Amino acid sequence: MAMTLHVDIVSAEAEIFSGTATMVFAPAEMGEVGIAPRHAPLVTRLKPGEVRVQTQEGDEMSFFVSGGMLEVQPHVITVLADTAIRADDLDEAQAMEAKERAEKMLSDKSAELDYAKAQAELAQSIAQLAAIKKLRAKS
Amino acid sequence: MAGSKEIRTQVASIKGTQKITKAMEMVAASKMRKAQERMLATRPYAEKIQNVVEHLSQAHPEYHHPYLQMREPKRVGLIIISTDRGLCGGLNINLFKSAITSMKEWDAAGLEIDLTLIGTKSGAFFKRLGGNIVATATHLGDTPSIVELIGTVKVMLDAYEAGTIDRLYLAHNEFENTMTQNPLLKQLIPVAAEPDEQLKDHWDYIYEPDSRPVMDALMIRYIESLVYQGVVENVACEQAARMVAMKSATENADDLIDELQLIYNKARQAAITQEISEIVSGAAAV
Numbered sequence: 377m378a379m380t381l382h383v384d385i386v387s388a389e390a391e392i393f394s395g396t397a398t399m400v401f402a403p404a405e406m407g408e409v410g411i412a413p414r415h416a417p418l419v420t421r422l423k424p425g426e427v428r429v430q431t432q433e434g435d436e437m438s439f440f441v442s443g444g445m446l447e448v449q450p451h452v453i454t455v456l457a458d459t460a461i462r463a464d465d466l467d468e469a470q471a472m473e474a475k476e477r478a479e480k481m482l483s484d485k486s487a488e489l490d491y492a493k494a495q496a497e498l499a500q501s502i503a504q505l506a507a508i509k510k511l512r513a514k515s
Numbered sequence: 516m517a518g519s520k521e522i523r524t525q526v527a528s529i530k531g532t533q534k535i536t537k538a539m540e541m542v543a544a545s546k547m548r549k550a551q552e553r554m555l556a557t558r559p560y561a562e563k564i565q566n567v568v569e570h571l572s573q574a575h576p577e578y579h580h581p582y583l584q585m586r587e588p589k590r591v592g593l594i595i596i597s598t599d600r601g602l603c604g605g606l607n608i609n610l611f612k613s614a615i616t617s618m619k620e621w622d623a624a625g626l627e628i629d630l631t632l633i634g635t636k637s638g639a640f641f642k643r644l645g646g647n648i649v650a651t652a653t654h655l656g657d658t659p660s661i662v663e664l665i666g667t668v669k670v671m672l673d674a675y676e677a678g679t680i681d682r683l684y685l686a687h688n689e690f691e692n693t694m695t696q697n698p699l700l701k702q703l704i705p706v707a708a709e710p711d712e713q714l715k716d717h718w719d720y721i722y723e724p725d726s727r728p729v730m731d732a733l734m735i736r737y738i739e740s741l742v743y744q745g746v747v748e749n750v751a752c753e754q755a756a757r758m759v760a761m762k763s764a765t766e767n768a769d770d771l772i773d774e775l776q777l778i779y780n781k782a783r784q785a786a787i788t789q790e791i792s793e794i795v796s797g798a799a800a801v
Binding site (some may be wrong): 378384386387388389390391392394398404406416417418421423431444448452456458459460462465468469470471472473474475477478481496 | 553556557559560561564565566568571630632638642643647648650651652653660661665666667669674693719720721722723724728729731732736739740743745
C-alpha cells in the first residue's frame with residue numbers, strides 16, 4: 377500500500393478540503409514545495425498560488441490560496457489559507473481606517489448615536505412617568 | 516358605548532405590531548440557523564491554528580514571540596463585540612455589564628484601559644459611558660468577513676507590540692444554545708497555552724525562511740481567528756436572542772389582545788344593558 381498523508385485545507389471562514397493524499401504541492405515563500413509522507417515537521421508561510429493535492433487514485437486537485445501558512449507533520453499537512461490578500465502596508469491602511477472610525481465616532485454627533493441617546497432618554501422619561509402615575513394612584 | 520371605538524383601534528394596532536414581531540421572529544430563526552452553520556464552519560481553522568500555536572509555544576525556537584511573554588500589566592486592551600442592531604433582548608446589556616465589572620476591577624488595580632469596539636451598540640454605549648476608545652468596526656452584517664477585522668485587530672496588536680498595552684482581552688457572547696447566551700471574557704495576549712505532557716520531548720519544526728517571520732505571521736492570524744470566531748458567534752447569539760425576544764413579544768401581544776377583548780366585551784355588554792334599562796324605564800313612565 378502506498379503511503380499517504382492526511383491533508384486539511386482550511387480558511388478562517390470555512391473548511392475547504394479534508395482528505396488523504398500521496399503528495400501535496402504548495403507555493404511556499406521560498407519556492408514551491410512538494411511534500412511526501414513522512415516529511416520532517418515544517419512551518420512556513422505561503423505565497424498566493426495553487427495548492428495541489430494528489431490523491432490515492434492518481435487524481436490531482438488544485439485549490440487557490442491567497443497566502444497563508446503551511447504546517448507539516450510526518451503524516452498530517454495543514455494549510456491555513458488566508459481569505460484576504462495580506463500585505464503589511466495594506467494592513468497598516470486598514471488599521472488607520474479603524475482608528476479614524478473611532479475618532480470620527482467620538483467627535484461626530486451623527487444621527488445614529490443621537491438616536492441611541494434619545495432612546496435612552498426616552499426610556500428614562502417613560503420610567504419617570506410610570507413612577508409619577510403610581511404615586512398619584514396611591515394618593 | 517364610550518371607549519369601545521378606542522379599544523377597537525388599540526386592538527388593531529397591537530395586531531399590526533404582532534404581525535411585525537412574528538415576522539421578525541421567523542426571520543431571526545432562519546438567520547440563526549445560518550449563523551450557527553457559519554459558526555461551525557470556522558471551527559476547523561480555529562482548532563488547527565490552536566494546535567500549531569500550542570506546539571510552537573512548547574517548541575524552543577531561537578525567537579521567543581512577544582505574545583507568549585508575560586509582562587507586568589500597566590494598561591490593558593479590551594475588544595468588545597456587540598451587535599449592530601437592537602431588539603435582541605438583554606444580550607448587549609448583559610455583555611456590557613460583565614465587561615464593566617472587569618473594567619472596574621482593573622481600574623481598582625490601577626490599570627488603564629483601551630477599548631476597541633465592534634458593533635454600533637457598543638459604540639453608542641461606551642461613548643456615553645466615557646472610555647478610551649481607540650478603534651471601532653461597525654456594520655459587519657450577518658456574514659462578517661475577516662477582511663473587515665484585520666485593521667481593527669491590528670490597532671490592538673500594534674499597541675501591544677509598542678508596549679502601550681500589556682494584556683489584551685476579548686469580550687463577546689458565547690452561544691450555548693438557542694435559549695442561553697452567556698457573556699464571556701477571555702484573555703487573548705499573552706497567549707495562554709496549556710503545557711501538553713505528551714509534547715515534552717518534542718521535535719521542533721523546520722522554519723522557512725526563519726522562525727521569526729513565521730511566528731509573527733502565525734500569531735497575528737491566531738489572534739485574528741479568535742476575534743473573528745467571537746464575531747461569528749456573537750451573530751448567532753444576536754439572532755437567537757432576537758428570536759426569543761420576538762417570540763415573547765408576540766405572546767405578550769396575544770395576552771394584551773385577550774385582555775382588551777374582554778374589556779371591550781364588558782363595555783359593549785354594559786352599554787346594551789344600559790340601553791335596555793333606559794327603554795324599559797321609558798316605557799314604564801309612559
